[in-house]
């Protein structure tokens with residue numbers, strides 16, 4: 602049996618999907634016009650699948666900071682943080698994140714994926730337990746696989762199920778780490794964090810929240826769902842990414858635990874990879890400054906979110922439970938979803954298509970994500986495109 606034979610089923614699925622839209626597997630962004638507009642197949646397209654929530658990828662100050670850093674410190678660090686890769690910018694960004702979150706210590710990582718994976722695989726090990734929400738991101742699942750802890754899933758956002766499992770673990774006298782997300786990336790819904798915090802305290806567990814999609818989006822000052830829910834004191838570890846609201850690439854974990862820094866010596870994903878390049882660190886530091894000083898970006902994003910959610914709801918589409926910058930449209934039939942996705946592209950709208958098994962409950966999703974830099978006209982254009990596709994395919998959603 603050849604080494605690729607095990608991928609046969611994957612190849613067949615891909616081929617079948619290609620029949621409905623060959624473009625899906627070959628979309629290339631030929632040119633980026635702005636955070637919300639790109640050229641695909643020679644045509645201008647509104648980008649509604651970018652996670653660029655605050656639109657900072659083209660911010661003039663972020664770009665200037667990145668360019669200055671390249672000039673001053675070069676294009677890369679060529680080493681890990683524990684070898685030759687800790688620059689003053691890394692330390693400064695960690696301090697600024699600590700100050701923003703009001704926590705003792707922050708560790709930054711080269712991507713958000715690595716941050717989640719590193720924390721989950723390192724914090725708990727053999728004879729300890731991870732209790733994770735079933736809809737958590739792949740980076741969290743991969744961390745679970747790498748670490749030695751027992752992994753128990755609870756039903757997505759189901760407090761009763763979580764409590765039942767915590768109760769069962771009570772006599773084990775072991776460390777239990779509950780892992781949830783702020784805004785869930787697929788449906789854009791939120792964890793019931795206030796209730797989770799009550800359980801965490803009642804059962805003496807630890808709580809880690811991945812605020813990848815909620816940093817800069819939720820909470821009075823943009824610190825995420827923990828801030829919005831008023832339970833920051835109950836959250837032991839906040840993980841996040843620089844690749845969404847902060848418009849770059851990288852990740853972090855911040856904590857008040859006095860021993861937190863020990864993870865720098867225990868986490869292989871921190872030790873054995875090169876640190877972020879100076880330009881990334883510089884633009885992220887500037888983006889954090891802007892996130893803190895320009896709350897109007899967040900307000901504009903939410904205005905767009907309410908507008909589009911209502912529009913799609915009025916069309917009778919099946920959406921996630923609440924409005925937000927991620928608006929997922931559910932479709933029953935994956936094959937038709939590919940056709941509708943293609944139709945949206947023909948209308949000049951790019952959204953993310955997510956197909957089973959990557960979706961939470963086996964349905965296909967057309968996932969829109971909004972940016973504060975979308976214009977009102979662009980948001981209306983997204984709504985118009987869905988209206989037109991709904992009229993063309995009335996029964997396929």
Ligand SMILES: Cc1ncc(COP(=O)(O)O)c(C=O)c1O
Pocket residue numbers: 712713714715717738740782786811813814842843844845850851852
């Ligand atoms: C919930 C969640 N956590 C972590 C990540 C990983 O972040 P990054 O893409 O910045 O590595 C993502 C990426 O989409 C995500 O959605």
